[in-house]
Amino acid sequence: MTLKEDIYHACLKTLDDKIEIAKSSMEAAQESANNETKSSAGDKYETGRAMSQNERDMYAKQFTDLLHQKKVLGSIDPKKKMSTVESGALVKTEKGLFFISISIGLVRGKMNQAMAISPISPIAQQMLGKREGETFDWMKKSEQILEVL
Structure with a gap:
């Protein structure tokens, strides 16, 4: 394995770990929103649910951004030798x-x-x-x- 391939695979592993964390966090926030129970305070239910939904949306955006980064990384050939600095070098x-x-x-x-x-x-x-x-x-x-x- 070349040094460039080693770094490429480290990037891939880091991205996969981040994707898994974002996905799990997004699912947990959705589960929290789904499980909010109506309280005697009335508005508290809606506020808690909205906060959980906002959290889910934040993780969903992170998840989407990370998937895009993985696509960009996937377009790089780690075996390609470069002579000038460009994407993939x-x-x-x-x-x-x-x-x-x-x-x-x-x-x-x-x-x-x-x-x-x-x-x-x-x-x-x-x-x-x-x-x-x-x-x-x-x-x-x-x-x-x-x-x-």
Whole structure:
């Protein structure tokens, strides 16, 4: 397994875990809304039910967003060797590894760890189109791209 495949699979595992949590939370909130019983206070029932429904809607949105991210990640071929920084590239810089894919932050694979960032993130925008050996400016400093995988 290559380093890029390791990071790719770590992203996939992180996403699957987040999807499962969002799905379970969404189902639990729906169950809570369904089980709200009418109290003698009257409005309390409707308020509790509305709060549970809002919570369910929030988890449903997270679930949908995560499924979209999984689709985006699925469109990346981790075996493809890149010569320039683009979506799907694993970029080694002086600061560390960046996987240009989806925005889920730090992921830990078996071989190393990397920041999984979206191609539209500010740092990715500075790197896009660059090759090994080229530099980009980030946080008022010049950073060198050591390798593009």
